[in-house]
Amino acid sequence: MRTRTLFLSPRVNATGQALADAARRRGMQVETLRDWRVPDEWRGTPGATLYAGPLFADVVAGEPGLGLGLLEAPPDWLARLPYELKGREIEFSTVAEARQLRRPAFVKPPNDKSFPARVYPDGSRLPGPDAVDDDTPVLVSDIVAFAVEYRLFLLDGQVRTGSRYFARGELDVAPLDEDPRRDEVLSFAARLSEMGLPSAVVVDVGLRAEDTPRWAVVEANAAWASGHYACDPDAALDVVLRAARPVAEFTAADRQFLRPLPEVVRD
Template identity: 80%
Template sequence: MNARTLFLSPRATATGHALADSARRRAMRVEALHEWRVPDEWRAVEGASLYAGPLFADAVGAELGLGLLEAAPDWLARLPYELTGREIEFSTLAEARQLRRPAFVKPPNDKSFPARVYPDGSRLPGPDAVDDGTPVLVSDIVTFAVEYRLFLLDGEVRTGSRYLTDGDLDVAPLDGDPRRAEVLAFAEQLSSLDLPSAVVVDVGLLSEGLEWVVVEANAAWASGHYACDPDAALDVVLHAARPEGEFGPADRAFLRPLPEVVWD
């Protein structure tokens, strides 16, 4: 049997099932964790990997001995305008609450509050719900004609999927898509950006101006695969979520800070 073990969160998802099936075809062990803690027999198991949401990853990552790659929280805001097609500011939730205009506001690397257009800062969650210092990305409002998800490994697109057209769910593999060549041509620029070696990047075609831009970056170990090839997606997930000691200097700056969880 393959020495790797893929751990899944208690929340069953289509992507979790697809990655689990792919892992089993490789003779990997697959274990679903049914509680927000790691049973004693699985703590610091050799060769662990994980597919889960950020909150669950924070709960079990350290006990599994994992390193989890993700883009820097301010990555999107640091990109040049020609790659984003909109002004994006990296800020805090307290500062964003002072907005007096509509804006798209999201937490960069978790789901501490809904990512969406807010009419103004007063509609954001209050300090009783989410801490003032929570990092946020504040973006001008744009619309996309079509959006694609790309799983990248060492700057190369391993698999991709269309997922939205004119804001509506429209899932189809990148292979065979009429805009495949355009998507891959734009994605070549991503290899020169400050990203971890394994990551998911969403790209889109702006409705106004029809320019290709970056939508956002996501952690591979927490991203839905839509119509991506699950075997290729698993390659990226296994590289993005693996034993912490396996990461070299170039990737260590992209490791998610994992809290130590102490159980009574």
């Protein structure tokens, strides 16, 4: 059986360290890339996987780098969810269209960090064309508040591990299994299994802060770029291994969810 290799970005965060420890316990190799390029001897490494932010992953994941595919939810996935699962109006648009907004809204890029995700008083406060291309996709959402939020690593539609990460307006981290709402979270998450997600993904869910609290999806995230909070690192690694791997290993069902990677020209 070939040895898998976990590649990390130059700036290894706490999740990267936890995943690296989990990988070593399995006998996997762990390598940290020292800059924004893949050394010749590591290009196309058989059995490679990656944990890194989207900008770094765009540079090193594809050819002529590691030769990986990266799973992520479709950029319009959250907007297309039924209202009873998202709990607010969400529009999939472009930043050029969003700049025409004349009301407060929560605006975010779906699958990267090309500009800050936050509440904007109106569209004029969004980054201009000199900073963000007009056709950059965005999600424009009604402003809502969540009383508590959870991160879930999903594999084949099932929660492999989860963590509370936000409560009462501040960071509040605890394993899902220790949270009193565990069964409610899992029951709501089960409703997402047929909602057009890749086989390996991270979904954040939360309990709306309102007179009649209701569960709703906060957002979907790529497993290969998501923090684990208090999730079990071994279970999270299972999801990362499925989400970032050599392109030839992906099933036909998952290929539709591969992140479009830019062409990278090497000297």
